[in-house]
Amino acid sequence: MEYILQFIQNNILSIYLVVFAIFLGFELISKVPSVLHTPLMSGANAISGIVLVGSILFLRKANPEDYFSLSLGAIAMIMAMINIVGGFAVTNRMLAMFKKKK
Amino acid sequence: MEYILQFIQNNILSIYLVVFAIFLGFELISKVPSVLHTPLMSGANAISGIVLVGSILFLRKANPEDYFSLSLGAIAMIMAMINIVGGFAVTNRMLAMFKKKK
């Protein structure tokens, strides 16, 4: 309890951020028509690769001698990067088909 | 420039908050159908009375001897409070008419 109250107090701005982002997310997504649900799914999936940012920051701070951390960090980065590039590319491919017709 | 960069750095979270709130506001409001535009206008108007919070905080800190500040603060509070109570009440009155019919 102590922890939690302290956390709320110190991170109130981030909490607002989370709350606003949740509402914003729901407003945005609920507007997407069902035609676009598959692209939405894969596009959103690509965005979840944002965790890459964390692994970059981790790797930059890792000790250059510590090959264990470096390798794991690199694996995390590769995984996230596949998710990002693959996700956006495949979404773009799908949407290209939609566009042709207009 | 110096000021602005410093300000950005120190207030980045608040800036995110503002940006998210702007997007959220636009998403929320653009959903309101034209039937409800008058109530929306007066309801939003009532919310703008939130500046009351500022005047409460100001008054609480004002020197109890300083009648000039106290009076001006009180005037600000009264004005904001009229805006709030009047705004919500009048909106409620309008919407009550909508509801009757269902």
Place this chain on the structure above:
Amino acid sequence: MTAAVYLMYLIGAIAFILGLRGLSSPQTARKGNLTAAFGMGLAIIASLAFPLEGSFGNFGWIIGSLIIGALIGWFSAARVEMTEMPQLVSVFNGLGGGSAMILALVEYLKITSNGKMDGMEAVIILFTLLVGGISFSGSILAYLKLDGKVKDKHVVLPGHQYINILLFVASIASLWYAWCCPSSTAIIIATLVSLVYGFSFVAPIGGADMPVVISLLNSVTGISAATAGFLYDNQIMILGGILVGASGTILTVLMCNAMNRSILNVIMGGFSATGVAAAAGATGDQDQTVQSVQAVDVAILLNYASKVIMVPGYGMAVAQAQKQAKELDEILSEKDVEVLYGIHPVAGRMPGHMNVLLAEVDISYDKLLDLDDTNGNINDTDIVLVVGANDVVNPSALDDPSSSIYGMPVLEVWKAKQVVVFKRSMKPGYAGIQNPLFFKENTKMLFGDAAKSLKGIITEIKSLS
């Protein structure tokens, strides 16, 4: 304790969001409004309970002001006539802006008397002062214009646009001076200049455009609340202010679009100027003739109709004729006449104005047609009853490029078999321009107060059957 207060603010902010979401559907709108009000209540309590360093309390002053404000607000809301709604909203809006302005003023005085202030903080305070001041004096003038207490011509000066530009420069200059060389004189001058600017900003804008202006000023008030939120590092103020800003902005844009005019055009007051000229021409233009009829004639027409569309306008609000409209609707519906309502987006004086009026007397949503639906239904309509509408049924908007409302989409009522226009005189509507509809072959004029005319028709119909 601090955490609890923070949470209260947070819940208040969430209540604002949910409240606005509720407003997006008639079923949930009332609950939405109450939710937002609840959020405001929480925010007030949290502000009273906030653990504040160096607080002297002053709760007597605070509670007193809260009560006074609440009572005034409550009674003005309870007493106001529905037709005076635009005026009331305008006054409330001005009060919100004024409150932000005073707050900025006292904060400035306090900080300067305590020594030097941080550059960015000063910018925020002065910005709040400026927008709050504009919103205050602008809204008050808008109120006076709407209420007819001030006529456009009383406040418009020749070359007003240049004066406004000058005043704008002057207010920026005075703010800059108050920023670089803080002093009470400087801030008082800055405040006065802001107030004069707000007043002068609204002055040249035509009375017909007041709803747009109010909405714009509403968004300005929101912005002032949001910047004040930065001053107190208070998130609910920032959120609330921004939501209001967004709402005001969107409504302004929607109204301008519905009138097919740019916001700049509205602000420059171009409309009002041409309007005045055209109105002068219009009243002189008496060689065309109109067909004037009596209530009994309309009653007979209605008796043989099978589809009737009523087009309400500002005149219905003035005459409070919605009760009679509903009564006529019921009588006709009993006779299997289909009665619909054609609602133009800018009929009346506020967005959604007609919807509020008709809702007041329980007319079902299904009977209300929007612009496109009305025009789609008009060809097989026997009679259109134009009850106190004028500009929104003006064919010049479609076919006269020289008209000041040219390009605005209108209800094309003249395509119906018969049109009956209810008004008291040949005077133009708010745009101040003549309406060629009145001179069409299939248009009949029923002069007199709309409520009385409708009552007359109802009596006649009853005696017919």
Place this chain on the structure above:
Amino acid sequence: MTAAVYLMYLIGAIAFILGLRGLSSPQTARKGNLTAAFGMGLAIIASLAFPLEGSFGNFGWIIGSLIIGALIGWFSAARVEMTEMPQLVSVFNGLGGGSAMILALVEYLKITSNGKMDGMEAVIILFTLLVGGISFSGSILAYLKLDGKVKDKHVVLPGHQYINILLFVASIASLWYAWCCPSSTAIIIATLVSLVYGFSFVAPIGGADMPVVISLLNSVTGISAATAGFLYDNQIMILGGILVGASGTILTVLMCNAMNRSILNVIMGGFSATGVAAAAGATGDQDQTVQSVQAVDVAILLNYASKVIMVPGYGMAVAQAQKQAKELDEILSEKDVEVLYGIHPVAGRMPGHMNVLLAEVDISYDKLLDLDDTNGNINDTDIVLVVGANDVVNPSALDDPSSSIYGMPVLEVWKAKQVVVFKRSMKPGYAGIQNPLFFKENTKMLFGDAAKSLKGIITEIKSLS
């Protein structure tokens, strides 16, 4: 510098929001996706440029990983068949979750080796580890199931729900242990338990429900990214993660609603169990007869039709029959036959699957009817062509309370004058249940691969005229 990096992150976040907004309309969707990708690019550059205390650089490792990941991602995206889209999304999703899991793992090891950690920070790390791990192993199993590499029965144990509850408790316990008494052993055990739990969580869920599971896991991955954002105090991670979480949650709910099942029912795998039983019954049930026809018969029928609705299903994706469908559409349209498409929300294997297929061959949006419109149009339709759909046209959903899909809204194709079903055998669809539609009087079966059957029909029609 710091401010510039912050601004880049902020612009990246705005790009995410604008990108998702763009996805709300087919016209702007592509631009929206590219906008989001641009935001991601900015976020990556900002992370490389971020002024970091105690950074050792390691840019060789970083750039190398970026390039490797990008190449793998790019080529898998370019090579994949459109029918394998669900599998690919599932794998990508697992990689995102796995990345979050590994990140949490290494951060934990780093912090514990440097000394004690702050309680809340540990909670965030462990939570990220848990959800990332579940998402990783769950997505991989979902991929294997979708791809047919693993059959439901291979991974379901008796009383699996109880095992899952046990595993859930075990993962919480191991996380708690890693929190209170930090050690590498503890965290490795916790990681393993999370992985096993994710695997076991997906195991009992029927193959037909994999799209729902993927969407659910997608939202879980988003949450893990958002919590990792808290760890690095990085707003774009928080925003991005939450947007994905919201998207996954909404899609999951929509899919469940479209199938008229609760999310709990999906997770418990109740569907799969009854499905297997029913399927067994169905194949034994051979005393009813179906009317099998040839391509030429269908061609003749079509020749005399004036309104045709095509109902695509998963089989169209398998047969890649959309090109032939389009060709038939064109030939019929030339003969003034009205051709429409009835799109069920869960036809295929992903939400919007059929729309993607039909878009691929340029079929106009206006011809696509949703569930309600299709059912509204069905009565005056001469022929419904059911091309590889099965569960979505199953009348049991409406009239057989014992059916596992009872209550799901379906396309009521049997109300049309004639129905032709294209499939290769009498095997059930993904739900594994028999379809009484096939035995109706006005239903004809055209057995064979859908693409080949359609081609046959096209040839016959051409030779008829």
